[in-house]
Amino acid sequence: MHLILLFLVIPLYLLVNLVQTTLHHRYLLxxxxxxxxxxxxxxxxxxxxxxxxxxxxxxxxxxxGPVVRIAPDHYSIRDRVAVRTVYGNGSRFAKSAWYEGWKHPDPNRWTLFPDRDIRRHGESRKRFASLYSMSSLVHYEAFVDNCADILAQRLRERDQCGSTLNLGHWFQCYAFDVIGEITFGQRFGFLDQGHDIEGTITALQSLMTYSTLVGIYPEWHPRLFGILSWFKSSGAAGRAYIMQFVQDKISSHAPYSPTQDDVEGRAPKAQDFVEKMMLARDKNPEKVTDYHLYMMGLSNVVAGSDTTAISLSSIMYHLLHNPEVLAKLRAEVDSFTTLGRCSPRVTFKESQEMPYLQAVIKEALRMHSATGLPLWRVVPAGGAEISGYRFPEGAVVGVNTWVAHYDEEVFPEASTFQPERWIEAEQDPERLRLMNDMYMPFGLGSRTCLGKHISILEISKLIPRLVRDFDFTTSTARWTTENSWFVKPTDFEVQVRARLDSKTERLRAE
Incomplete structure (x- = not known):
């Protein structure tokens, strides 16, 4: 009986869905x-x-072609003009219901990344903007250096024992501990222990998988979340774990007392995000609340490690598979080191002065961006003209970063790793503008990743240090990746050898 009902309900559901879609999107057939x-x-x-x-x-x-139907009312776009229309500053295209899967079902427990309310998102973003600004980066360099030192030590230990390591895993340990230092003033300890502490990374991955899939059917999220939360291995339970993890870190955060440094004659330490947010809350509790503080911490933990770790992995993967590029980058870093323009702990300012390094980073993030699904947006009231089609209000459109980055008209030989393309484009402003218009590893417009500058800081400081101080080899011709919103490598196995010349050793000793 149940089977008969099932065979009756499914065709009926498909028929109703087809009729609704046909009536609402008849111009898009x-x-x-x-x-x-x-x-x-x-x-x-x-x-x-x-x-x-x-x-x-x-x-x-x-x-x-440039517009493809992905679902009855979802359309993937590959169009340079559409990118500006949908994602440009001032766009009225709100995030789609897919993002509901990335928040708690309780409408009062919203967070920054999945917030679909354009006005509220803009107001919330202003409260955090100064924490993530480019001008604030110099205050976070010590946090990054602490973690880079430990990562370098772990790599030297692997050199001594001669075993292989999963570099993608260690990059995530590094990125997780950096975000721990910057956010809470202390490392989570991943670099110290070298493994997933208390299942945090596993819980985060479960959360990613659950949110990515349930977002396709967001109406099921409120119904499934409570039930699945009882199962420890589920994505819903992973979200609950991460939420409690962040709350515990904030609750246990000791308030900073500058007078203690004065008494002991120490230089004041850099303030972490929680300290800065607490000061802002105490100064203006109506503008900055405890929930804003929690929201910031949750956003950093959920998005602060994967994006950076994937980007670091992409850079090293493409360098190892393009030895001529690696040799050219190493020559630049070694030259800067010899001239005294590259410190043992590479500063962010020094990294920005290396043109080939910047081209390598940009090209690697083009070849393998962290996010791998369309950035879905809802067509606003009045509809919109996109790529020759008239999309009605409520239709869902999106550009996948990978689709934009592999557009052959913008990036000829797009499947080839060519950092030189960015340097050559400097001589052709129109060409460079076109490439930058389609370059979106951190999103675009008002929804650009808030932590973009911190990720760039971590990447820019670590890559030249690794290239200068270590040799990496890999026997993997092509790595395996898994796309659950973030396109993560699963088997980036390498061997490492220390490569410290006498000058670098002397500089380090000083």
């Missing part, structure tokens, strides 16, 4: 895509479930 995507989201759900949608999305556009 000519948009191409896999046939099944006209009727159901199941095709998209299944492809995302298989964790390789970034490549699927590129192939769809190669086959069908």
């Amino acid at each position: 000519s948009i191409p895509g896999p046939l099944i995507t006209r009727f159901t989201k199941l095709w998209y759900f299944n492809r995302v479930r298989l964790r390789g949608f970034e490549r699927d999305n590129i192939r769809l556009h190669e086959k069908y």
Whole structure:
């Protein structure tokens, strides 16, 4: 009986869905895509479930053109003008319901990343902007140096024992501990222990998988979250764990007393985010609340490690598979070191003065961006003209960073790692503008990743240090990745050898 009902309900559901879609999006029936995507989201759900949608999305556009149907009312876009229309500053395209899967079902427990309220997001962002600004980076360098020192020590230990290591894992340990120092004033301890402490990384990955999939059917999120929270291995339980983890860190944070440094004759230490937010809260409790403090901490923990770790992995992966590029970058770093323009603990300012380093970073983040799904947005009231189609209010459109970065018209030979393309484009302002318009590893417009500058700080300081001080080799011809929103490598196995010349050793000793 139940089976009969099931066979009756499913066709009925598909028929109703088709009728609703046809009536609401009748002007878009000519948009191409896999046939099944006209009727159901199941095709998209299944492809995302298989964790390789970034490549699927590129192939769809190669086959069908600049606009592709992904689901009955979801359309993937590959159009330079559309990027500015949908994501540019002042855009009225709000985030889609997919982002509901990234927040607690309670509407009063909103956080910055998934917030779909454009006005509220803008007001909240202003409260945090100064913490993440480029001008604040110099105050965080000591936090980054502390963690880079420990990572370098762990790499020397692996050199001595001769075993391989998963560099992607160690990059996540590094990024997690840096964000711990910057946010809470103390490392989480991943670099010290070298493994997932109390299942935190596992919980975060479960959260990512759950949020990514349930967001495709956001109406199920409130119904599933409470039930799944009882199962420790579920993504819902992972979210609950991360939320409590952040709350515990904030609750145990000791208030900073500058008078103690004065008494003991020490230089004042750099303030972490929690200290700064507490001071702002105490100064103006109506503007900055305890919930804003919690929201900041949660955002840093959820998004602060994966993006940086993936970007670091991409840079080193492409360097190891392009030895001529590695040699050229190493020559630049060694030259700067010889001239006294590159410290043992590379400063952010020094890294910004290395043109080839910056080109390598930019090209690696183009080749392998952290996010691998379309950045879904809702067409606002009045509809919008995009790529020759008139999209009605409520339609969902999005550009996948990978699709933008592999557009052959913007990046010729897009599958080839060519840092020189960025240097050569400096001589052609129009070309450079076009490339930058489609370059979006941290998003675009008002929803650009708030932690972008911190991630760039971590990357810019660590990469030249690794290139100068270590030799890495890998026998992996092509790594394996899994895309659950973040496209993470799973098997970036390398061997490491210390490479410290006499001058660097002398500088370090000083």
